[in-house]
Amino acid sequence: MSSENNRKLYDSAYKECVAAIRSSTEAYDKNLITISSAFLALPLALLRQSMGKALIGPLNFYFAMGGFVLTILCVIISFSLSTMVQRCRLEHIDDYYLKEKEEAFNRNTLWSKLLTVVNVLSGSFFFAATVLIVVFTYRNLGSFK
DSSP states (O other), X not given: OOXXXXXXXXXXXXXXXXXXXXXXXXXXXXXXXXXXXXXXXHHHHHHHHTTTSOOSOHHHHHHHHHHHHHHHHHHHHHHXXXXXXXXXXXXXXXXXXXXXXXXXXXOOOHHHHHHHHHHHHHHHHHHHHHHHHHHHHHHTGGGOO
16 A cells, blocks of 8 residues: 555544544443433332332342442443543554554454443343333332322
């Protein structure tokens, strides 16, 4: 590849990476945090309607609330990790296009591995909390007005 071609490809890849920094910190995380926040509010509203009545499976409720809180915390952590991954990616783009290092696009960083783990955790916490709150709500349908 010519140096001029590499520079054009670099510029294009750099712009794409910067755009990815913006969009990746908004899409998945934004949806999970919004839904988790809503799921935190819903059971509290149901509890308010069942004032004075004994509820079945309060541990389901507490674990579900904890799961939604953990989801929100994981999402907040993933915002920072995503930015770190994209900054590393910018270096890889530089190495690949300008320094012509072929292995640069195949690099895996500690940040990208950590981001993968945190994203899996946030999804897992959300799934578990959703199942727990559905079970809790189903078991207590008669208690809500």
